[in-house]
Amino acid sequence: MRKLLLLLTAALFLPMAMNAQALNVEKASGLLHRANTLRMMDNRFKAPARADLGENQRIMGHYDTDDFSTDGLGITGLPGTMPIATVIEPDELSMFLGGKIVAFRVGLAQATPITRVFVAPIDANGNIGEFTEWRNSTGVVGWNEIALETPYELNLDNNTGLMIGFDYTQTSSNYPISAVEVGDIYPSYCYIQGSWQDVGLDSYGNLSVQCIVESDEFPDYSIRMSKLKTPKFVNMGDDVEFTFNVRNYGLLNVDANALAIDVMVDGEKVQTLTNPEAFGSNDISMGGVVSTQGLETGEHILTLTLATLNGEPIENPQSVESVFKIITGSFPRQKHLIEELTSNTCTYCPLGASMLHYLLEMREDIAMVCVHGNQSGVDPSNTAQCDSIFDLVGAGGWPYAAFDRSVGWEDDTNIACGIGYYEQYHQMVAEELSAFLDYLADETPTFATIELNGTTDMETRKLQLEVHGDITPDFDVMMGEDAKLTVYLTEDGLVYRQLNQGRWVNDYVHNHVLRLAVGSVKGVALNKVGDNKYSNTFEVEIPAEWNIDNMDVVAFISRPIMNGATGVYTDMYVNNANSVSLKDLAAGVEELLIDEDAVPVEYYDVMGRMHDTPQQGINIVKMSNGSVKKVLVK
Secondary structure (H helix, E strand, O other): OOEEOOOOOOOOOOOOOOOOEEEEEEEEEOOOOEEOEEOOOHHHHOOEEEEEOOOOOOEOOOOOOOOOOOOOOOOOOOOEEEEEEEOOHHHHHHHHOOOOOEEEEEEEEOOOOOEEEEEEOOOOEEEEOEEHHHEEEEEOOOEEEEEEEEEOOOOOOOEEEEEEEEEEOOOOOOOOOOOOOOOOOOOOOEOOOOOEEOOOOOHHEEEEEEEEEEOOOOOOOOEEHHHHHHEOOOOOOOOOEEEEEEEEEEOEEOOOOEEEEEEEOOOOOEEEEOOOOEEOOOOEEEEEEEOOOOOOOOOEEEEEEEEOOEEEOOOOEEEOOOOOEEEOEEEEOOOOEEEEEOOOOOHHHHHHHEEEEEEHHHOOOEEEEEEEEEOOOOOOOOOOOHHHHHHHHOOOOOEEEEEEEOOOOOOOOOEEEEEEEOOHHHHHHHHHHHHHHHHHHHHEEOEOOOEEEEEOOOOOOOOEEEEEEEEOHHHHHHHHHOOOOEEEEOOOOEEOOOOOOOOOOOEEEOOOEEEEEEOOOOEEEOOOEEOEEEEEEEEOOOOOOOOHHHEEEEEEEEEOOOOOOHHHHOOOOOEEEEEHHHHHHHOOOOOOOOOOOOOOEEOOOOOOOOOOOOOEEEEEEEEOOOOOOEEEEO
């Protein structure tokens, strides 16, 4: 067994000042920040490694591999000694009851002193019992293994959880917290201003803290399922394909076909699966297919429940579930939205912009917006709206970006991810991102089109804008009645200084700069008119210092964006986007030309209503030769 670091002081068993506390399940906003460092591509593909344990020892934690993150996090606004912890739930604890904790394992992204490790029982109401602590003096990058001179006996009832955590040294500039996307993700808590507060670490992964438990009574079988995945949307009549992982945390292997798992749709059993191969303390991937025949349009729940093992019913069986929606139709996606989060004092932001430039060169279906923040100084393009967007998308630093506000590029919970990759990886990352955008288009059907019409009066500098389009008959079911339409104005060609890998560039050109979120950064409700159509109008007076010739309108339809502190990132995705230059709107639309071969036969307004004669404003005119023209009638 790997030699453990011995404590420099004896174990302490003293009640702490933090007793009689309860967990605060509301997330504290804006505390965590990610290190502003360059990123290696191979960090994303690091294979898990096993801890070296004795025959009667097991890892207790939300995950039991040696994975840790080198892309660290920190609560830089609260320097000092910071207690941080997570809670091992009763079902996770069940196989360890009767054993004893003999060591802690703490993974760090950056070296910092770990001065104490501790445990405390948590009742079903979230009330924290008496703390037991052990003093410590270590804190290297990677895993710190801390032997306990006096073990902790796990004599808890079946309804009690256990808080496990440690104290580390937080400064105003270090990022030592490691969080990884392994297993099911659980919240973590910091002791801040007299209470344990959820700091939103589960948006990044599980806290890298584990206990080594020793027992002569580990069960033969303790089977758990995780990572059940289904498509978000399924066409009516198509099958639903699903995958999940299963593992035995007990001592024995599960023979092939020995485990039966019931598969249910909306509570009705539709089939039973068995494991195709033997497994033990390693995850194996399983999957299946269920039919949508007989199911209505809208939301449905797929549930998997452990049923029998070796022909015997499983006591207190675990269940996992996933939601999918059946749809009846969709449209081709017009553009993907990229929101780049940048700052002129961010030394690696030009690298992020360079990587995205590769992507823009590859594709013509991207609506680009750069949101400027104040990293270590005031960015000339920063506004209060920029700050709101930064907080809402849950960015942890610079340079970051959100891609259709969808999860899955870097992990399964965050919509904003770091893009400060080394230059030699830019082409490769851009190619992967392009494939990711294609994946989003395939996995998330588009339920609305976006057309941008209007005029820009160059003299008065007033923009008259209409955003309109078609929506599917089941749009409200698919996107929700609270779906939002958001309109941004951006500008290219802004020249001011930029920190670039430690050197100031005075004439750096900033493009796609967010100037204004029209109406609200959170968007507005779609104004639904006619049969399966919508139309929203906006009027904006363009400030004199903005160059209309270099400006674009970007419009997109999405789920409502929430405060990043809620952690509900998976429900903020952009369903469609489009963009047009103000210069094109300033020019109006082509004039109607009547010649011998083509005369107008039908007139339509922007709402699709047919008229006998041209109407004031924009007309869609069908010509006798079958062509279609746009006409502006003043």
